[in-house]
Amino acid sequence: MAEPGRDIFGALPRVAERQIADAGELDTALREANRPFIVRGLVSHWPLVAAGRESSRAARAYLAERARDMPLTVTAGPPGSDGRLFYDEAMGMNFRTLRAKLPEVFARMDAGEGTPDAHTLYLASLDMHRFFSGLAEDNALDLSGRKTLDGIWIGTRTRVAAHNDFPDNLACVAVGRRRFTLFPPDQFRNLYLGPVDNTPAGRAVSMVDFHDPDFERFPRFREALEHAQVAELEPGDALHIPSMWWHHVEGLSAFNVLVNFWWRDTPRFLGQPQNALNLAMMAIRDLPDDEKRHWRDLFDHYVFQNRTEDVEHIPEAARGVLAPMTAESAERIRGFLLRQLSQ
Structure with missing residues (x-):
């Protein structure tokens, strides 16, 4: 068989x-x-x-x-x-x-x-x-x-x-x-x-x-x-x-x-992309279409394109999470998200 x-x-x-x-x-x-x-x-x-x-x-x-x-x-x-x-x-x-x-x-x-x-x-x-x-x-x-x-x-x-x-x-x-x-x-x-x-x-x-x-x-x-x-x-x-x-x-x-x-x-401190997707489904997916288009542009700008020239107008020491991610900045984001999600 x-x-x-x-x-x-x-x-x-x-x-x-x-x-x-x-x-x-x-x-x-x-x-x-x-x-x-x-x-x-x-x-x-x-x-x-x-x-x-x-x-x-x-x-x-x-x-x-x-x-x-x-x-x-x-x-x-x-x-x-x-x-x-x-x-x-x-x-x-x-x-x-x-x-x-x-x-x-x-x-x-x-x-x-x-x-x-x-x-x-x-x-x-x-x-x-x-x-x-x-x-x-x-x-x-x-x-x-x-x-x-x-x-x-x-x-x-x-x-x-x-x-x-x-x-x-x-x-x-x-x-x-x-x-x-x-x-x-x-x-x-x-x-x-x-x-x-x-x-x-x-x-x-x-x-x-x-x-x-x-x-x-x-x-x-x-x-x-x-x-x-x-x-x-x-x-x-x-x-x-x-x-x-x-x-x-x-x-x-x-x-x-x-x-x-x-x-x-990639470093483990960067976290799991699936968590970002889940959060985006909660916060963005059901918005009106024009707002979703705006957020798509922001994701492209800050996440997917992530071009150096787009942040050159900010002093390097003040770029925060717009600078290359480190374990310390990742931990700050994680703490910020936990505080926001608990409200």
Whole structure:
């Protein structure tokens, strides 16, 4: 039987592959890339990958030995959903979140492995340093000094709707197989995004079911497919997802583990652009059209164009937040906004 979605995605272009010899070459590739790329076998030396090649139970045992004695947030999806973690018909979620320690979660996975009607179980973006002892150190990657957030994703067969992330991402498959379907940032209109304040995991997601696309309801999705790329990864493979690229993620095996490294090349004190978008929707979107046009001009002037000549008439020491942003000026803006929003 054909794999779900294969008729749609089987003919899509594959993500380009790069040959990487050392950390220096990887650093150069990551700095220069503006499109996704795959590095086959980049983390094949990891002990976690070796445990997964032995068996899914061996991989779970490896992780359990290093888990700290802490409860975790577990996503539990319904049986019969093909692992899709998404909205239900009422636009609530089709899954529950529970709290459990890793041995209990793995016991449930052991019991359900190979059972067609088992619940989907998913541990999303666990901080490797906080929840495990020695795991990040033993399964590390030289990223040339980048300050990364190191997350691990552990689950049964899953499907996560297309979404994007602000940081750059190097996603490394440790156990199982994964398929990523990727779209450039400008395809957001053709992906039919859902709500921004009621989301499965904090980011707006595509409402299209990639395994059964409804082209009558979502006709522009055909245009999105014209720009799509597919990456199918085996244990040890890595995929670089540049900032803001949309990606639909499938865990194709009965047990899957992904490790990802997130980083941003801009300072963290600059904050999250999504917060600015949310505030603009509240404060500007529903204004009269002539006022919105004025605010668009102001955004262009102060934010998107941001030309030096536009502030030269102000003494340099008096430019405040019109000067290049620093940690101190960012903190002043943050404090000002908090005071204003609390009124």
